[in-house]
Amino acid sequence: MHIAAVKKIIDECENTKTILFDWNIEAKPGQFVMVWLPDVDEVPMSLSHLSGTKGITVEKVGEATAAIHKLKPGDKIGIRGPFGNGFSKAGSSGDSRSSNKILAIGGGTGIAPLAPTVEKWAAEGCEITCAIGGNTKSKLLFSERLKNTGSSVHVATDDGSDGHNGFVTEVAEKLLSEQKFDRIITCGPEPMTVIMVQLASRFEVPIQCSLERYMKCGFGICGSCSIGGFRVCKDGPVFDGRLLSSLAEF
């Protein structure tokens, strides 16, 4: 376990903060960590910042996330990981497409692992189109950060306060019908992911989906996070859409 002192805290959007800390370790975009708040809990969080300084971006939804929101610079947290497979430009085995043109679909804090992925792949020369969604304008995460990568960024809000009035999946459907993508990556609420898997199948584009499940060990031995025999913490959190379609539990 790595013990990190909180270095900086950034208010990202309503109810969501980024916690930055130093941790000298290689991590891949889409990987997550287990964050220990002593006396409170330990919860899984995607890495939203991957350079020398690492970061997590956390929405307050309950006790552990509230404790994260109360952290001050200098406070110590325990970090285990990085865990999981992360997004892959190469795709899963048997998938030999190139990854020049990518569609990234994110909802809520699901945008947290997408942002560093888009940053990295854009820098490597991919042409990325992002579509991100949230309840309302003040809850949209990382829209500026994504734009700064040079990607085109489409926005959807449930209340129409910014961009498309409706679900981000509707934006995705439009984009898929207009353009040809080599690959889709997605992270967000499970209903969004389910629709994206269907869209990807319809438009015959490979899709990688990052899932969330209740986690205990984080490294693949306890089985708490199983979905159809696969461990979200170890075999995932990023799964190929075709695998997910084949699972009864999804």
Next chain:
Amino acid sequence: MHIAAVKKIIDECENTKTILFDWNIEAKPGQFVMVWLPDVDEVPMSLSHLSGTKGITVEKVGEATAAIHKLKPGDKIGIRGPFGNGFSKAGSSGDSRSSNKILAIGGGTGIAPLAPTVEKWAAEGCEITCAIGGNTKSKLLFSERLKNTGSSVHVATDDGSDGHNGFVTEVAEKLLSEQKFDRIITCGPEPMTVIMVQLASRFEVPIQCSLERYMKCGFGICGSCSIGGFRVCKDGPVFDGRLLSSLAEF
């Protein structure tokens, strides 16, 4: 523990055999190993061969050494180590002499760790004079091997059957009074070592002596091999003559 199959057995001289085995590890001249004969015992033996193929050269004196003499090619033995410090051309700290001209004094199986030392140092350009002793001609170890290094080799036997009739320390005394040496290395029965330490002090030549003590762990924790607070297995087996002179137990 390394399990080695006996590769080759060489009859060296009366009652003394060399056991060769493969063991891919770095060892310094003067280091020793603990040799496990399953169901019998485990005993310390100097490494007499240090290249890719390692070897020990063993005089039969009791149960364990008799078991070693009974080994056949292909038999398996357990090897722990290499242990101990080994001989050092640099000498102990505070001793900044060069080591061009070296006197190597060996008695009995004490010649076993000296031979690879002389081989190595001679190849590195040292001018080495060897004096080795044994009870009788048929018990003299490695005289040809030492000659092959290009060193001058003097011999002493207790019964005069070869070379000087008497102790090897007498040959050493003569050499020391005739020539100027940078360093003496020695290994053999303890009375021989005691005399060599006295000679070294009289002729003001630094001396390194390899000692033997009853050993159990071999790596410095049990204390069985202590001499004046020093562990023969770990702080030795090679000790500086001045340190030995200061110890009551020597």
Next chain:
Amino acid sequence: MPSSRTEIAGIEMQNPTILASGILGQTGESILRVFKEGGAGCAVTKSIGIEPRDGHGNPCALELDNSLINAMGLPNPGIDAFGDEIKIALKSGKPVIGSIFASTPEDFATLAGKMEDFGAHAVELNLSCPHAEKYGLEVGTDPGRVGDILAAVKSKVKIPVFSKISAMVPDIRGLAKTIEASGGDGIVAINTLKAMKIEPEIGKPVLRNVYGGLSGPAIKPVGVMCVFEISREVKIPVIGVGGITTGADAIEYFMAGASAIQIGSGVHYRGIDVFKKVNAEIIKFMEAHGYDDLSQLIGMARGV
């Protein structure tokens, strides 16, 4: 090619590697995957109790040097919800052992009866989990109590009953004899060692439950010792578990007297196909040393 087939109390296994209880054994699908992708010869389920249980809060598992520590706290869906999982696991056609935990002989018997009804090939009594109050180790060190539990379970079921015991008892041979005398069909040794981790920078225990169980390579020498001691003492088969990640580790356990071995933490160290890998290494060892049959190795270090 030499055969690593083995048999314990009439249960035939194509290979002697068994999934240990608590590792990926909470769902039928996971167990299926351990068989298909992993190559296990047999699997033990997560330990199941009478009622559903959440287990301890997080953190509940972490990696230490050369070992893992966990305090899952026996999370499980309760026996009644577990029948379906067993049924899925049984689709593999391989033997499935139902692990159960309880505080009383009666509850153990009830659980064993249900496991038998579900089609489990055997039950494994968890008499050794070191981090769940009132269960496991707390009921499993006193020979009298263990005898009572076995008597109740044996009078209830026909399938073999294995007892999984802890190394943290002063007289493991006495305990083993009691188990044999009470009709036990086999002994599984060892469970995790009671242990804990404190984080100096924080000044607190890391596990939410404070205490946990140590597993992985660090505990192997203790496990091998227990198997050796037990198998010298009793005639019923012994299943070895603790720190096995390689074929050589497994061979140590066989030579100590184990008729089969279980792997838990090894799934972390070498992946889900650790069973395949370990079995291949066992066969390679047997080939290199001229053994045809696993039984030639079993108990060898005891001079058997």
Next chain:
Amino acid sequence: MPSSRTEIAGIEMQNPTILASGILGQTGESILRVFKEGGAGCAVTKSIGIEPRDGHGNPCALELDNSLINAMGLPNPGIDAFGDEIKIALKSGKPVIGSIFASTPEDFATLAGKMEDFGAHAVELNLSCPHAEKYGLEVGTDPGRVGDILAAVKSKVKIPVFSKISAMVPDIRGLAKTIEASGGDGIVAINTLKAMKIEPEIGKPVLRNVYGGLSGPAIKPVGVMCVFEISREVKIPVIGVGGITTGADAIEYFMAGASAIQIGSGVHYRGIDVFKKVNAEIIKFMEAHGYDDLSQLIGMARGV
């Protein structure tokens, strides 16, 4: 600079690192060296018995992954020959604790009396060695027997009496309470774990004695757990031992409740000056975290 001084049952130590019994403690000269060159704050002698004893044959110690295993078998010169060694060790001016082993309360009392006469600052009762028949673990797991031994020793000597116990007991808290109730002045935990090593290529146990004791980093999480459990239960001081090689390891034990710590295998892992190194690391940690006094750390993880 923060101070790492500590005190146990009236014995003052300039630093809290103590040489554990059986490591280099067979001669006075070795102990002197552990003080002078090694920097230990206190030393425990090898366990000494009534009669001289050779111990077990070779092999009797080997290195495993992350641990050592040994079956020295309590080799020692016998108590009467040991007075001179204690006298040499006492030249250091530092506290020396005499470790003793026996099978009966009377022999323990005799040995303790002689250690007191020799000038030892305390005695440590070896109730936990796992590889010497009739001694150690075989007399040290039953609270009744331990109580009798302590009663006999306490009525014989005035110097503090420490009891060194094993982790391999089902109820370490009960044992600790018995020790406190019987007048024990401190508890030392833990000794090595009973273990063994089989060499697959040979098909035999490696240790001549078959069984040995596991020490070193692998056992630390078990030792920390025991110290935590014991120090929650009793008021007498606890000395932590098992797997300590760094300052961070020592801090874990302090936070668990240890008032001082012993180092054995650490001598192998980091050299004879492991005591100096560990103490320097403790002080550095205290400095970095703003602690002045070791007592601030002791029991911290228990919420003390």
